[in-house]
Amino acid sequence: MAKAWEAASGAGLDLDKARSDMQSPGIDAALKLDMQDVKAMGVRETPTFFVNGQSLSQFSPQALRKLVRDEIASAKK
Known part of the structure; x- marks a missing residue:
């Protein structure tokens, strides 16, 4: 995970904002909806x-x- 964050930072990602956004209820809701779609469509x-x-x-x-x-x-x- 540390390497991924390092690469993202090197690509210009604002790490503080990204870490803050990860905790957002909106992000969690979007991921849950995506997982429901994955299951419904049978994506493997x-x-x-x-x-x-x-x-x-x-x-x-x-x-x-x-x-x-x-x-x-x-x-x-």
């Missing part, structure tokens, strides 16, 4: 992409383009 790995609730089964730019095109075509019907 990252990155995971969704287009209109459809998951990208094969990770590649071509597969993402195809999924977007298919969803656009479906929406036009």
Whole structure:
């Protein structure tokens, strides 16, 4: 964890503000909501992409383009 904080500081993160923000109820609520979404959508790995609730089964730019095109075509019907 110390290395992560060191890297973040080196990248310009205000460590005092970040540590303070970590304790914010809003941050906790957002993380809980994200975890509910992860469970509901069955996410098991990252990155995971969704287009209109459809998951990208094969990770590649071509597969993402195809999924977007298919969803656009479906929406036009």
